[in-house]
Amino acid sequence: MLGERELKKGSTQTLILAVLEDGPLHGYAIAREIERRTDDALRISEGSLYPALRSLESDEFVSSTWEVQSSGPARRNYQLTEKGRGALIKQVSMWKHFAKAVSAVIEGDPNAQSI
Numbered sequence: 001m002l003g004e005r006e007l008k009k010g011s012t013q014t015l016i017l018a019v020l021e022d023g024p025l026h027g028y029a030i031a032r033e034i035e036r037r038t039d040d041a042l043r044i045s046e047g048s049l050y051p052a053l054r055s056l057e058s059d060e061f062v063s064s065t066w067e068v069q070s071s072g073p074a075r076r077n078y079q080l081t082e083k084g085r086g087a088l089i090k091q092v093s094m095w096k097h098f099a100k101a102v103s104a105v106i107e108g109d110p111n112a113q114s115i
Helices: 004-009 014-021 026-037 044-056 082-109
Strands: 062-067 075-080
Touching: 014 026, 014 044, 014 062, 014 075, 014 082, 026 044, 026 075, 044 062, 044 075, 075 082
Parallel strands: none
Antiparallel strands: 062 075
16 A cells, blocks of 8 residues: 555655746755645655755756855755746646546545446
């Protein structure tokens, strides 16, 4: 049976792209925004977040720039690319289709005939 960890693992990149659709953010802010939007139901660890960001950057779905701060270390800001925006649209469509199908099974088919 799939647990929360497996479900989250398959959706981490989509969640990141969705958050970045609103504008550039650094990694820590991406994680906090996912938590905020889900009322803390989803938490992305650094061990999952940064490999996902590297993969998204490698696929050219996000780009990054270094931001030098007046205090503290420089941090990398990530932003969605046009290619990433297209990937997000596709992923959201697939996710909605999948969620609708799962809901139909869980809720039962009101038109089903008993055997």
